[in-house]
Amino acid sequence: MILPVLRYPDPRLKRVSGPVTEITPLIRSLADDMAETMYARDGIGLAAPQVGVPLRLVVMDISGPEVRGDLMVLINPVLTPLGPEKESDEGCLSVPDFRAQVCRPSRVLVEALNLEGEVRRFEAEGTLAVCAQHEYDHLEGTLFIDRVSRLKRALYDRRIRKKEKK
Secondary structure, three states: OOOOOOOOOOHHHHOOOEOOOOOOHHHHHHHHHHHHHHHHOOOOEEEHHHHOOOEOEEEEOOOOOOOOOOOEEEEEEEEEEOOOEEEEEEEEOOEEEEEEEEEEEOEEEEEEEOOOOOEEEEEEEHHHHHHHHHHHHHHOOOOHHHHOOHHHHHHHHHHHHHHHHO
């Protein structure tokens, strides 16, 4: 089922998410729905807070957009920076019509549970590292727009307020 995605400035996007304490059929169903939602919106990552669920659950698939064949489900992820910082272009399903350069570590160690409750541990670099950090930020109540200059943020905020008045 395709879920509605919360949009900035929804205050629920600013909340820190709690851990997944048990991998239940409900959690598996949520992960499936999140993946379907991500694919339907041509995204490469989606965190549970973006669909209004304050849990530490992320889905990612950077293999597309034509073919999607590398879905990752990360439960309670922990990221450790490994590489020097690098700028990359980012966008977000919760911050529509806005892209910006964001500086993040170029490599990270990702540790998380999968849907079987097994620990996954891998190093990520390039697009996968950016996506993992972007989605992890959502779990911490941070949006990529929080990482851009005040001027760019103010311009986007002004554009959002104009749209809301229409």
